[in-house]
Amino acid sequence: xxxxCRIWVIGIILFIFIIILLIFLxxxxxxxVETVDLSELREAARIYLHYPRTVEDSAGxxxxxxxxxxxxxxxxxxxxxxxxxxxxxxxxxGVAEGITTKKGYYFPELSATPSxxxxxxxxxxxxxxxDPDLVIAYVRWPGSELDLDLEAFKIPVLRLDFTNQExxxxxxxxxGHLLDKEGEERxxxxxxxxxxxxxxxxxxxxxxxxxxxxFLEQSKGVEDLSEIGTYSNGSASDTLCTxxxxxxxxHNLTTAYPHVEAEWVLDKEPDIVIKHRYVSWGWKNSxxxxxxxxxxxxxxxxxxxxxxxxxxxxxxxxxxxxxxxVGLIQWTKLFYPDFNIDSEAVYREYLEMQGIRYPExxxxxxxxx
Amino acid sequence: xxxxxSIKSSIIKEYTGLTRKKLHVIIFLSLLxxxxxxxxxxxxxxxxxxxxxxxxxxxxxxxxxxxxNPFAYTVIWELRLERVLMGVxxxxxxxxxxxxxQAILKNPLASPxxxxxxxxxxxGASLAIxxxxxxxxxxxxxxxxxFLFSMVAALLIYGFSLRKTSTETxxxxxxxIMYLFTAMVASLQYVGEAEEVQEVVYWMFGSxxxxxxxxxxxxxxxxxISIALGVTIPYLFLKSWDFNALGTGxxxxxxxxxxxxxxxxxxxxxxxxxTASIICFTGTIGFIGLVCPHITRMVIGSxxxxxxxxxxxxxAVLLLSADTLARVVVAPVILPVGIVTSFMGVPLFVYLLMRxxxxxx
Numbered sequence: 001x002x003x004x005c006r007i008w009v010i011g012i013i014l015f016i017f018i019i020i021l022l023i024f025l026x027x028x029x030x031x032x033v034e035t036v037d038l039s040e041l042r043e044a045a046r047i048y049l050h051y052p053r054t055v056e057d058s059a060g061x062x063x064x065x066x067x068x069x070x071x072x073x074x075x076x077x078x079x080x081x082x083x084x085x086x087x088x089x090x091x092x093x094g095v096a097e098g099i100t101t102k103k104g105y106y107f108p109e110l111s112a113t114p115s116x117x118x119x120x121x122x123x124x125x126x127x128x129x130x131d132p133d134l135v136i137a138y139v140r141w142p143g144s145e146l147d148l149d150l151e152a153f154k155i156p157v158l159r160l161d162f163t164n165q166e167x168x169x170x171x172x173x174x175x176g177h178l179l180d181k182e183g184e185e186r187x188x189x190x191x192x193x194x195x196x197x198x199x200x201x202x203x204x205x206x207x208x209x210x211x212x213x214x215f216l217e218q219s220k221g222v223e224d225l226s227e228i229g230t231y232s233n234g235s236a237s238d239t240l241c242t243x244x245x246x247x248x249x250x251h252n253l254t255t256a257y258p259h260v261e262a263e264w265v266l267d268k269e270p271d272i273v274i275k276h277r278y279v280s281w282g283w284k285n286s287x288x289x290x291x292x293x294x295x296x297x298x299x300x301x302x303x304x305x306x307x308x309x310x311x312x313x314x315x316x317x318x319x320x321x322x323x324x325x326v327g328l329i330q331w332t333k334l335f336y337p338d339f340n341i342d343s344e345a346v347y348r349e350y351l352e353m354q355g356i357r358y359p360e361x362x363x364x365x366x367x368x369x
Numbered sequence: 370x371x372x373x374x375s376i377k378s379s380i381i382k383e384y385t386g387l388t389r390k391k392l393h394v395i396i397f398l399s400l401l402x403x404x405x406x407x408x409x410x411x412x413x414x415x416x417x418x419x420x421x422x423x424x425x426x427x428x429x430x431x432x433x434x435x436x437x438n439p440f441a442y443t444v445i446w447e448l449r450l451e452r453v454l455m456g457v458x459x460x461x462x463x464x465x466x467x468x469x470x471q472a473i474l475k476n477p478l479a480s481p482x483x484x485x486x487x488x489x490x491x492x493g494a495s496l497a498i499x500x501x502x503x504x505x506x507x508x509x510x511x512x513x514x515x516f517l518f519s520m521v522a523a524l525l526i527y528g529f530s531l532r533k534t535s536t537e538t539x540x541x542x543x544x545x546i547m548y549l550f551t552a553m554v555a556s557l558q559y560v561g562e563a564e565e566v567q568e569v570v571y572w573m574f575g576s577x578x579x580x581x582x583x584x585x586x587x588x589x590x591x592x593x594i595s596i597a598l599g600v601t602i603p604y605l606f607l608k609s610w611d612f613n614a615l616g617t618g619x620x621x622x623x624x625x626x627x628x629x630x631x632x633x634x635x636x637x638x639x640x641x642x643x644t645a646s647i648i649c650f651t652g653t654i655g656f657i658g659l660v661c662p663h664i665t666r667m668v669i670g671s672x673x674x675x676x677x678x679x680x681x682x683x684x685a686v687l688l689l690s691a692d693t694l695a696r697v698v699v700a701p702v703i704l705p706v707g708i709v710t711s712f713m714g715v716p717l718f719v720y721l722l723m724r725x726x727x728x729x730x
Contacts, residue, residue, distance in 0.1 A: 116701055122701070126414045126415070145578060
């Protein structure tokens with residue numbers, strides 16, 4: 001009986017509390033009178049003339065910005081590099097974690113920029129808290145739930161890869177157009193620079209009939225000689241090799257990243273072997289790449305059949321993305337020693353556009369070409 | 370006569386006491402779940418205060434009396450509450466699927482994971498992620514593939530059920546299916562790019578981040594799971610006496626009027642359907658279905674009238690608390706919920722296991 005009464009009393013108190021809450025809680029109103037000065041009017045007129053700007057990203061989605069993009073979040077290093085080369089580096093207000101940790105040497109100015117989590121699984125709340133005008137991500141990663149979640153905050157997600165040579169120029173132009181007038185101009189300058197070298201390589205390669213046979217070995221170490229990772233049709237390294245005038249011996253294998261036996265490589269008798277290695281930019285000296293090359297040379301038959309002088313170890317830094325033209329020139333020079341463009345000079349030009357200094361003395365390919 | 374009635378009354382008293390204890394556990398779990406849901410909605414990397422959280426929730430129902438900034442409102446309603454609801458639904462569903470599978474197969478190792486349903490879903494997702502092959506294209510390819518292959522695994526187990534084989538054979542067949550699909554996933558990973566393989570691994574860890582609802586039918590993936598659970602769970606609750614009878618042996622259950630074969634086939638199908646409808650959206654969260662039923666059984670016993678709702682609540686509590694922890698422990702990096710669930714659940718499970726004197730199964 002007492003227990004029953006107690007429940008009734010609690011119920012009545014709660015009811016009264018809710019009623020009081022509903023009656024006395026004020027409804028917030030936001031009544032402020034806004035005044036507009038001349039500079040704001042000028043800015044509004046400028047925006048009216050040049051906006052909205054719309055592009056179709058590489059995922060096939062139309063992205064529109066209605067005002068100048070002032071706050072950008074980049075979810076991978078390729079996007080960060082693109083934003084910086086287009087003169088909008090200072091607009092980056094949030095980055096994926098790896099940009100400041102794994103590639104901090106390349107983006108020192110972003111060291112204090114807030115992290116928004118992993119590149120393929122960012123934290124939506126942190127992104128929304130940073131109030132960006134634009135989020136830039138790869139076409140496939142993170143998944144479409146990113147777009148869906150950020151749509152609620154009216155934050156557009158621009159999906160560009162910057163890793164595929166076939167649409168690299170188009171992607172750079174689209175980003176530049178969306179960023180601002182300066183972005184457009186810089187995009188045009190970059191495309192001119194890039195296509196200039198690309199054309200030079202193309203014209204040079206066309207004059208040569210004999211193409212060297214090349215074996216491209218993946219970065220990871222090889223424990224088992226029947227499991228050597230390589231690159232085939234559909235991979236960026238295969239495309240780079242073809243553009244540089246080489247014939248990738250694994251080009252026709254079934255998947256983009258197949259594994260082959262050491263015996264198969266020897267049977268194909270490649271003229272050149274390029275061992276890839278993911279390192280922080282490059283090597284400070286030649287000790288480590290030399291050890292990597294020695295490991296390849298110690299494989300049964302490799303020294304005698306392929307020859308030590310035909311094996312190179314390369315950093316992956318300049319093979320993919322916006323600076324891939326450096327890798328293209330490097331490989332063309334490797335395949336055709338009479339090609340007379342210096343890859344180091346080209347890389348210096350590129351880093352100048354990025355606003356960072358060339359790392360003097362750093363080894364990017366061993367032995368050097 | 371007097372002593373007989375006093376024994377009878379003491380048995381009734383003891384039974385009532387036990388029942389009350391079980392009810393108390395269920396009430397406690399319900400309150401804990403409500404508390405966790407509110408806590409989870411108020412914690413996150415966005416700067417939303419506790420007051421704003423409550424006001425944002427209340428604004429939906431009393432828009433004339435509560436008004437918070439649109440950012441806080443969107444964070445609460447579009448991000449956090451979606452995750453909370455998905456955690457509750459997925460935790461409940463996976464746990465009840467585990468209880469049902471363990472009951473009808475009379476085996477403590479039965480779960481959606483050990484019977485190959487989760488592995489089949491992983492294969493479907495891998496097929497979509499790595500090869501881009503699926504029955505539907507576009508954004509739903511992974512979901513459709515995961516669901517389809519889960520049901521393929523369920524149908525294979527159903528096929529074994531039709532042959533009236535023993536429960537041991539069904540479990541062994543389930544394990545064989547699991548190995549088959551695991552091998553198929555491995556073969557896809559072998560040919561996939563590093564990023565694709567990483568995406569598969571992430572999918573297999575499980576995540577509540579894909580939760581969404583919409584105002585149109587079928588109301589987002591939260592709506593789909595709610596419909597699946599709303600249709601299946603009442604039927605399973607109705608069959609709780611039958612599950613109790615099955616625990617005493619097939620012959621006894623038959624003598625009590627239980628249609629053993631029908632219960633086994635229909636409930637296995639429903640458990641598979643629940644699992645498939647959840648993991649196609651969340652990815653495989655293997656631990657809940659296997660261990661939550663055991664944790665609950667250790668606390669409130671094997672009476673399925675209490676074990677079914679109890680496991681639902683335990684699953685929801687465990688998954689929701691794991692997800693909350695996963696979001697805040699190293700924010701803004703979100704840890705995979707499947708990993709955190711295991712880290713949290715295993716110590717609890719081992720502790721309860723060690724406390725048991727003799728067998729509980």
